[in-house]
Amino acid sequence: MSGAVAVSAWWTPLAVVLLGLFVWAAAALDGVLTARAGGTHRGAALVRPVDATVRLLRQRRVVTLSSDRPLWRIGGAGLLVAALLMLAVTPLGHWTLSDLDVGVVWFNAMDVAVWALVWLTGWGANSVHPLVGGYRFLALALGYELPLMFALTAPPIAAHSLDVGVIAGAQGTVWNVVWMPVAFVVYCVGVLAFSVWGPFAAPIEPDIAGGVRADLSGVDRLLFEGGRLALLVAGAAFAVPMFLGGGSGPLLPAWAWTLVKTAALVAVLVWLRRRLPVLRPDLLLEVGWLVLLPAALLQDLLVAVVAVWVR
Amino acid sequence: MTLQLVLLVAAALFAVGLYGAISQQVVVMVMMGLEVMINAVILAAGAMWWFLAPDPTGQVLILVVLGAMTIEMAMGFAVATLWHRAKNSDMTDAATDLAG
Amino acid sequence: MLVDIVFWVLALLAVATAVLVFVVDSMARATYALALSFVAVGLIVLLLNQNYAGVITVLMMLMEMAIMAVYMVMFMGMNPALMPMSMVHSNRVAIAVAAVTFVLLGGGALLVDWPTRRGAPPADLTAALGQALMGPQMLVMIAFSPVMVATIIGGVVLASHRSRYDRFGDDLDRRPPRDPARGGVGR
Numbered sequence: 001m002s003g004a005v006a007v008s009a010w011w012t013p014l015a016v017v018l019l020g021l022f023v024w025a026a027a028a029l030d031g032v033l034t035a036r037a038g039g040t041h042r043g044a045a046l047v048r049p050v051d052a053t054v055r056l057l058r059q060r061r062v063v064t065l066s067s068d069r070p071l072w073r074i075g076g077a078g079l080l081v082a083a084l085l086m087l088a089v090t091p092l093g094h095w096t097l098s099d100l101d102v103g104v105v106w107f108n109a110m111d112v113a114v115w116a117l118v119w120l121t122g123w124g125a126n127s128v129h130p131l132v133g134g135y136r137f138l139a140l141a142l143g144y145e146l147p148l149m150f151a152l153t154a155p156p157i158a159a160h161s162l163d164v165g166v167i168a169g170a171q172g173t174v175w176n177v178v179w180m181p182v183a184f185v186v187y188c189v190g191v192l193a194f195s196v197w198g199p200f201a202a203p204i205e206p207d208i209a210g211g212v213r214a215d216l217s218g219v220d221r222l223l224f225e226g227g228r229l230a231l232l233v234a235g236a237a238f239a240v241p242m243f244l245g246g247g248s249g250p251l252l253p254a255w256a257w258t259l260v261k262t263a264a265l266v267a268v269l270v271w272l273r274r275r276l277p278v279l280r281p282d283l284l285l286e287v288g289w290l291v292l293l294p295a296a297l298l299q300d301l302l303v304a305v306v307a308v309w310v311r
Numbered sequence: 312m313t314l315q316l317v318l319l320v321a322a323a324l325f326a327v328g329l330y331g332a333i334s335q336q337v338v339v340m341v342m343m344g345l346e347v348m349i350n351a352v353i354l355a356a357g358a359m360w361w362f363l364a365p366d367p368t369g370q371v372l373i374l375v376v377l378g379a380m381t382i383e384m385a386m387g388f389a390v391a392t393l394w395h396r397a398k399n400s401d402m403t404d405a406a407t408d409l410a411g
Numbered sequence: 412m413l414v415d416i417v418f419w420v421l422a423l424l425a426v427a428t429a430v431l432v433f434v435v436d437s438m439a440r441a442t443y444a445l446a447l448s449f450v451a452v453g454l455i456v457l458l459l460n461q462n463y464a465g466v467i468t469v470l471m472m473l474m475e476m477a478i479m480a481v482y483m484v485m486f487m488g489m490n491p492a493l494m495p496m497s498m499v500h501s502n503r504v505a506i507a508v509a510a511v512t513f514v515l516l517g518g519g520a521l522l523v524d525w526p527t528r529r530g531a532p533p534a535d536l537t538a539a540l541g542q543a544l545m546g547p548q549m550l551v552m553i554a555f556s557p558v559m560v561a562t563i564i565g566g567v568v569l570a571s572h573r574s575r576y577d578r579f580g581d582d583l584d585r586r587p588p589r590d591p592a593r594g595g596v597g598r
Contacts, residue, residue, distance in 0.1 A: 324425060
């Protein structure tokens with residue numbers, strides 16, 4: 001039951017490249033599903049991420065009047081940084097960039113950083129619709145964050161450690177998702193929420209003219225949209241050592257299984273966007289505190305009883 | 312990174328926080344001064360723990376200080392909200408006379 | 412060597428952003444300068460080998476500052492445009508007191524004859540901290556629980572605009588309750 005092996009920091013570009021590939025794949029999948037729902041040609045949807053990237057890079061940056069430029073740009077660009085910092089503690093098979101012994105808490109800290117970043121993107125533009133979007137995000141965040149924190153506590157209770165590599169190794173043949181499904185569902189809800197994706201897209205909804213991303217254009221827009229997808233990918237990648245057994249599986253090496261499981265979970269999360277309606281923040285607040293939080297706490301109780309009993 | 316250096320940084324933070332807590336007129340800014348002071352206490356506690364007595368018992372102090380700060384902020388903002396609702400003001404000078 | 416450089420960068424960042432809190436013009440900038448100061452101190456604590464305490468400091472402070480920014484905007488109500496915001500009283504007294512405090516504390520830090528290190532850190536610090544909290548230091552956890560509950564109840568009671576009687580009527584019998592927006596679970 002050993003933890004992951006920390007590799008040198010020179011492997012960071014590989015992590016960035018893998019993140020970029022997954023973000024591109026997620027965007028392409030989203031485009032294909034949108035095209036299929038809209039009845040348009042699917043092949044073009046596969047190339048759309050590249051098209052959008054090039055177009056946004058060439059587009060002129062719009063700046064609003066008296067905007068708080070440093071805070072605005074930090075908010076938009078920070079999402080990618082937060083996603084990369086999340087990936088820094090996620091093992092790829094047996095290797096990890098940082099063998100922090102409180103990796104789960106670090107991941108939690110990075111997803112709380114998203115609170116600050118999305119609000120700053122909404123505030124910095126000095127414009128009504130992004131501000132409303134930023135406040136909507138904080139309202140959603142108050143509802144999902146505590147259940148997410150308690151869902152993240154369940155695998156460490158079972159593995160007796162906050163080290164992500166140790167949690168991945170401790171699962172053996174019975175993955176955590178099998179006997180802590182409530183924690184897994186609440187965790188996926190949290191991932192969807194902190195990437196402002198799917199049912200939690202109220203901060204960027206068309207009814208407030210795009211919300212937080214209303215006044216973003218050009219490279220800032222690219223960083224924000226890329227950051228959202230990067231957070232989705234990082235959240236899905238973190239679910240693999242926490243709930244889906246890490247790199248375990250027959251035939252393929254550990255890193256390949258990690259990538260396969262991450263890809264599967266990213267595909268499911270992207271697909272959910274078209275299946276679930278966008279939730280209103282004030283409705284979600286009650287659901288989060290009265291349904292998700294007690295469920296997560298009961299799950300933690302069950303896991304703790306099993307962990308003490310088995311020992 | 313010796314104990315003296317870290318404590319010097321903590322002393323600087325404490326002094327900045329004290330300036331803020333004394334000089335600011337708005338309730339929220341006074342609270343931010345208090346936060347900076349507690350920040351300094353956390354840093355000093357961490358430094359003294361590592362350099363003088365690295366026993367697990369000592370780390371609990373940092374958690375206690377964090378908890379105390381959370382409680383202080385929660386109650387402070389509750390009172391500030393109530394005050395703002397009653398008097399539509401956020402100035403500490405006006406709050407010295409709470410009656411009426 | 413690298414640790415020393417990182418420490419100096421973080422220390423200067425912490426003090427500079429703490430000063431910026433009271434100097435900048437906009438409330439969002441003040442709040443996030445404070446957040447940056449806290450993150451810097453959390454990372455220094457991480458450097459001092461206290462992983463759990465450091466990361467928890469970063470986590471809690473980012474969340475608190477995000478909420479505090481909302482409160483600052485609510486109370487002070489200015490737009491993000493950079494308006495001059497110097498609202499101080501007894502500025503010179505405050506600076507004098509702060510300077511004297513710094514000289515006293517800093518002088519104490521440098522001149523006191525600190526004892527030598529007693530004991531060595533345990534091998535698995537986080538596990539040792541967890542076991543200390545659940546064992547000899549459980550009084551801390553026990554004391555915190557009712558204090559936290561009291562804080563939640565006190566905060567809600569102080570800040571809540573509408574009471575049960577506004578929602579359920581004078582005899583507490585009106586169902587469904589009269590709320591401006593319906594809740595998500597149909598209450």
